[in-house]
């Protein structure tokens with residue numbers, strides 16, 4: 001069959017694939033049907049037409065911006081017939097001129113110098129490109145295709161068991177063939193263009209496009225390797241290279257300088273007026289300078305690319321861009337060689353154990369649904385996909401027996417000659433090339449059980465108290481870590497995952513206390529669900545089962561913890577204080593403690609005095625200190641040196657479960673204080689209306705009328721609500737809950753975390769109250785702290801500080 005060798009590829013088990021049309025045929029007769037069919041015939045003649053066009057076309061650049069196609073056509077007609085002119089629509093920096101035939105083409109190329117409108121034109125033959133058919137429907141739109149949750153649910157419910165569901169997840173999310181091809185084409189395009197400006201450079205994809213965890217529409221991470229370009233430039237500058245320079249004094253547009261040519265000695269023409277490199281010495285240029293150059297090439301010379309932006313301040317500086325037709329977002333970095341290593345490492349792990357992909361895809365989607373991971377804009381407090389993937393790999397390393405080897409074990413294999421020794425940026429990144437040469441894997445756990453165990457393990461893991469090491473395949477307790485790595489620069493925080501190669505890098509350093517807590521809670525919920533039959537068995541009644549329920553999004557409220565409680569964060573607001581008190585506070589030996597004390601007093605005041613709740617000691621909470629002072633109310637204040645400004649009422653404050661102090665950098669971590677409260681009236685409803693009425697009656701107008709007034713106004717608002725409702729004291733309270741305050745976790749964390757746990761079966765009513773508190777409480781706390789610090793009540797200020805000490809000592 002004509003062209004058959006070129007287009008047809010044999011598949012295992014007797015099948016065939018037509019590369020031209022992306023069609024597979026089960027056997028020879030159906031292959032022949034296809035090759036005779038309309039689609040194949042049409043594409044074949046299209047290909048022939050394009051190839052002939054290519055043979056008689058030239059690539060033209062260097063003209064004035066704004067030059068039109070007819071102007072170019074007119075110019076080239078001086079050499080013979082011109083069949084068509086196609087301008088680069090996007091940038092107007094080049095054009096493809098199709099001449100009538102080869103003869104005209106040769107005349108054009110033989111002409112020594114082309115000039116138009118006073119500008120020297122660069123004219124070169126067109127690149128011979130392989131004809132690639134892209135199915136019209138998918139072209140461009142493929143990466144944006146998003147799998148709808150309904151479609152996912154439907155597909156998963158039909159699977160037979162959880163293992164099959166997890167494999168389904170991979171199939172539904174991974175790239176389609178056309179997406180893979182599109183990325184490949186883009187990489188080729190970038191390589192072509194960048195080679196013109198940075199001879200010898202290499203564009204190397206990394207990250208999810210190539211690490212085995214590709215997902216529809218994920219970004220395209222590229223590394224621009226300029227090492228060779230730098231050495232070419234250096235040698236071109238050397239005096240003894242003058243001769244080579246003369247020999248190579250060609251227009252970089254006219255002659256494509258591939259790395260191969262460059263290696264052969266035909267170095268680039270760095271002196272050419274056209275070479276963008278003539279302005280900059282790569283060896284001494286700063287990162288922002290090189291990035292700007294890369295951005296300029298992207299902006300001006302890569303067709304279809306827009307929204308180009310250099311981000312020199314990122315940990316790994318990049319140039320961001322968007323590819324218009326496909327909607328793909330991408331990054332080009334210039335000093336991220338370590339990412340190439342960790343990309344290969346992730347890929348290696350997918351090859352070492354086929355359960356890695358289904359497990360990672362499933363956990364990534366779960367974490368995304370719960371708002372725990374996957375931050376499309378970089379930064380932010382969520383786990384990034386890379387960190388989450390490392391966590392899964394660590395989990396597999398620590399199974400019994402291990403499902404994956406540790407990085408140290410892999411390095412040993414390399415030392416024994418199985419693979420390349422590689423030192424990158426001073427870090428040992430050696431690991432074997434070939435995963436099939438590893439010892440046989442003796443771990444045979446099912447995917448279903450691995451997923452459940454992942455949740456159990458991390459539901460109980462002390463993230464802040466240790467460093468997860470993939471190199472050693474174990475969690476290193478902080479004191480040990482600090483002792484053994486005295487001068488480690490690893491930034492410790494609430495979530496510590498050490499990069500397997502760059503050992504001073506905590507890949508989860510951006511994760512904050514709140515996200516770490518939520519991660520843990522979500523894992524616990526996951527573990528609980530995985531014990532149920534709903535997880536383990538397919539529903540015979542068509543109900544959601546297995547992964548489907550696990551994938552249901554968590555409550556979107558950022559503060560919510562799930563069934564165990566509701567979290568609220570009270571920020572450090574030093575600006576609420578007068579400059580004097582602010583200075584005093586910041587001078588304090590431990591200002592976090594002092595601040596915490598102030599916030600606790602404020603919470604007490606707001607709950608009790610402003611919102612008129614009653615607060616008592618939580619049942620069963622151990623009393624760890626002797627009471628020394630009476631609160632003046634019905635009950636004693638528990639918790640000893642509690643000199644807070646509580647006059648009357650039934651407030652009880654007690655220090656709650658002090659966590660054992662580990663020798664670590666933040667000894668006060670986990671210190672807490674709790675209240676047990678009852679709410680008798682709907683004090684959260686209709687406040688705005690009453691505030692307005694009070695204002696009309698002569699109370700001072702609140703500065704932000706919509707949100708909250710002064711503490712006094714808000715007290716009055718509560719009183720008015722109570723009056724309107726009628727005093728229902730004596731009956732059961734509307735709500736009961738406990739609130740537990742903690743100093744924010746990490747050493748610099750100045751926030752107070754306040755966790756509410758409602759009594760059972762209060763459902764929506766408590767949620768309403770909690771949503772109200774989310775806005776109201778931090779604001780009121782800020783006002784209270786500001787007021788007590790203004791000297792009006794220096795006593796209560798002192799007491800607040802002493803309270804902090806009492807609780808935390």
Ligand code: ATP
Nearest residue numbers: 206207208209218219221339342343384385386507
């Ligand atoms: P996706 O783009 O789907 O979120 P990704 O793995 O490509 O997944 P990116 O954030 O785009 O994630 O990062 C690209 C690559 O850069 C990662 O695969 C990893 O190789 C490397 N990388 C990302 N974040 C870190 C980090 N914190 N530390 C070290 N390497 C990282």
Ligand code: MG
Nearest residue numbers: 207208219221
């Ligand atoms: Mg990426």
